[in-house]
Amino acid sequence: xxxxxxxxxxxxxxxxxxxxxxxxxxxxxxxxxxxxxxxxxxxxxxxxxxxxxxxxxxxxxxxxxxxxxxxxxxxxxxxxxxxxxxxxxxxxxxxxxxxxxxxxxxxxxxxxxxxxxxxxxxxxxxxxxxxxxxxxxxxxxxxxxxxxxxxxxxxxxxxxxxxxxxxxxxxxxxxxxxxxxxxxxxxxxxxxxxxxxxxxxxxxxxxxxxxxxxxxxxxxxxxxxxxxxxxxxxxxxxxxxxxxxxxxxxxxxxxxxxxxxxxx
Amino acid sequence: xxxxxxxxxxxxxxxxxxxxxxxxxxxxxxxxxxxxxxxxxxxxxxxxxxxxxxxxxxxxxxxxxxxxxxxxxxxxxxxxxxxxxxxxxxxxxxxxxxxxxxxxxxxxxxxxxxxxxxxxxxxxxxxxxxxxxxxxxxxxxxxxxxxxxxxxxxxxxxxxxxxxxxxxxxxxxxxxxxxxxxxxxxxxxxxxxxxxxxxxxxxxxxxxxxxxxxxxxxxxxxxxxxxxxxxxxxxxxxxxxxxxxxxxxxxxxxxxxxxxxxxxxxxxxxxxxxxxxxxxxxxxxxxx
Ligand SMILES: Nc1ncnc2c1ncn2[C@@H]1O[C@H](COP(=O)(O)OP(=O)(O)OP(=O)(O)O)[C@@H](O)[C@H]1O
Ligand SMILES: [Mg+2]
Numbered sequence: 001x002x003x004x005x006x007x008x009x010x011x012x013x014x015x016x017x018x019x020x021x022x023x024x025x026x027x028x029x030x031x032x033x034x035x036x037x038x039x040x041x042x043x044x045x046x047x048x049x050x051x052x053x054x055x056x057x058x059x060x061x062x063x064x065x066x067x068x069x070x071x072x073x074x075x076x077x078x079x080x081x082x083x084x085x086x087x088x089x090x091x092x093x094x095x096x097x098x099x100x101x102x103x104x105x106x107x108x109x110x111x112x113x114x115x116x117x118x119x120x121x122x123x124x125x126x127x128x129x130x131x132x133x134x135x136x137x138x139x140x141x142x143x144x145x146x147x148x149x150x151x152x153x154x155x156x157x158x159x160x161x162x163x164x165x166x167x168x169x170x171x172x173x174x175x176x177x178x179x180x181x182x183x184x185x186x187x188x189x190x191x192x193x194x195x196x197x198x199x200x201x202x203x204x205x206x207x208x209x210x211x212x213x214x215x216x217x218x219x220x221x222x223x224x225x226x227x228x229x230x231x232x233x234x235x236x237x238x239x240x241x242x243x244x245x246x247x248x249x250x251x252x253x254x255x256x257x258x259x260x261x262x263x264x
Numbered sequence: 265x266x267x268x269x270x271x272x273x274x275x276x277x278x279x280x281x282x283x284x285x286x287x288x289x290x291x292x293x294x295x296x297x298x299x300x301x302x303x304x305x306x307x308x309x310x311x312x313x314x315x316x317x318x319x320x321x322x323x324x325x326x327x328x329x330x331x332x333x334x335x336x337x338x339x340x341x342x343x344x345x346x347x348x349x350x351x352x353x354x355x356x357x358x359x360x361x362x363x364x365x366x367x368x369x370x371x372x373x374x375x376x377x378x379x380x381x382x383x384x385x386x387x388x389x390x391x392x393x394x395x396x397x398x399x400x401x402x403x404x405x406x407x408x409x410x411x412x413x414x415x416x417x418x419x420x421x422x423x424x425x426x427x428x429x430x431x432x433x434x435x436x437x438x439x440x441x442x443x444x445x446x447x448x449x450x451x452x453x454x455x456x457x458x459x460x461x462x463x464x465x466x467x468x469x470x471x472x473x474x475x476x477x478x479x480x481x482x483x484x485x486x487x488x489x490x491x492x493x494x495x496x497x498x499x500x501x502x503x504x505x506x507x508x509x510x511x512x513x514x515x516x517x518x519x520x521x522x523x524x525x526x527x528x529x530x531x532x533x534x535x536x537x538x539x540x541x542x543x544x545x546x547x548x549x550x551x552x
Contacts, residue, residue: 055454073457085451089473089548098469102459
């Protein structure tokens with residue numbers, strides 16, 4: 001019945017007896033599309049992402065990816081967590097290898113798996129630190145390895161939970177460019193949470209704006225039809241970019257004021 | 265061959281810096297200085313204590329022998345720790361080995377059972393609720409209180425002593441392992457679930473490595489307690505062992521031999537502690 005690649009159908013989420021966090025959320029994402037979720041802190045973005053990942057069970061509604069229901073977590077929906085969550089006792093190489101071995105056991109030979117690990121670490125420019133442990137590399141590098149680990153699983157859907165949230169502005173811009181380049185090259189379907197309006201406009205094909213919780217739902221969806229490849233410098237003066245940015249800002253600060261202001 | 269060797273090789277292929285064979289005394293000097301700073305203070309303290317002891321016990325009619333007398337009395341034992349005249353008339357080396365063998369057995373069993381139970385208690389709320397109160401009571405029972413019971417159960421001294429070690433060492437191992445398992449970050453669990461790791465893989469690849477620092481804290485406390493308990497247990501059960509050696513020396517009023525044995529017990533205890541600490545650091549590289 002659904003013709004979307006990823007289809008979120010009437011998802012609601014309630015923790016215990018509290019007011020529902022998410023309420024009746026509908027969203028379709030096409031194959032190869034880059035969709036951002038934006039909304040104020042605590043509105044339920046991570047909750048939605050975790051439901052799609054299968055890490056949480058929605059109290060109501062379903063999520064279907066490529067015709068399969070997303071009840072349980074699985075490597076077809078790779079997650080890049082906000083705090084990288086690399087395993088600190090494994091090296092950079094071993095962290096990616098763990099995922100590759102698990103997903104491609106029996107499908108690729110040992111040598112192929114090794115090459116696949118290296119190839120994905122090359123994508124994020126991390127081959128220089130194969131034998132370093134997460135404790136020995138910078139935050140940006142950790143996030144790169146987290147992205148490599150997710151890409152290496154060849155997921156149908158890439159889920160990014162504020163992947164650049166903890167990074168400084170320069171590192172952030174660098175990684176955004178890299179993610180755009182990877183997306184252009186591999187054509188992944190991506191669902192990304194962000195707090196950053198510029199990041200959302202720069203990277204996305206569509207921006208999904210969530211209303212404030214509780215009972216958050218989709219307030220507005222904005223198509224960003226800027227041509228790719230996108231360049232942050234030339235776009236800064238582009239009228240369409242400026243308009244998209246203004247739309248998101250309007251939504252966030254006029255229609256959905258930050259929760260703190262409302263309380264005051 | 266390790267497929268990564270190829271990539272490692274790149275790093276090593278850099279031409280080695282060409283160094284002239286000149287003698288540089290500075291590092292050697294610095295090393296000597298650092299070593300002296302480490303060794304000198306304890307050495308001075310030991311000499312000081314020996315001096316006070318000599319002064320206190322040097323007089324005639326003193327109950328305890330002064331260090332010079334201890335050394336003179338026990339010199340045959342120090343010189344030849346390996347003699348074996350049958351029965352319990354053996355060198356100190358054999359006594360210590362006998363005690364260490366019991367500790368090794370009891371402690372290994374405690375480590376295996378303790379980690380297993382610790383994981384269970386840490387993982388499952390139900391097991392935790394059922395077992396934790398029992399553990400809390402049992403762990404306060406002093407080691408020697410178990411000895412009569414285990415003698416009754418095993419009817420032999422050696423297994424009884426080993427059981428006392430086991431039951432003494434297991435509690436800190438269980439408790440620390442359980443704390444480690446409970447402290448496992450949700451992120452690691454999520455990673456395991458996204459990758460679709462099986463329960464067994466989750467255990468070996470995530471839970472165990474993440475918990476290793478906690479486990480080794482427990483092991484370290486456990487091995488210390490084991491060593492405390494074995495000395496006491498051996499005093500009661502007799503046979504070859506450093507604990508019985510001390511008791512035997514007391515019965516023969518060989519105070520100097522007791523003092524020598526105490527020094528050995530202390531040194532071995534420190535070695536055990538360091539050994540476990542070292543093993544822990546080796547196994548948990550990167551985690552801690
Ligand atoms: N396991 C849970 N039990 C109870 N309440 C929860 C749980 N997880 C999240 N919540 C609540 O759900 C709401 C949404 O949380 P969520 O983490 O999804 O927000 P978010 O939009 O990701 O916020 P941020 O932008 O700060 O990361 C919050 O009010 C939070 O307190
Ligand atoms: Mg969040």
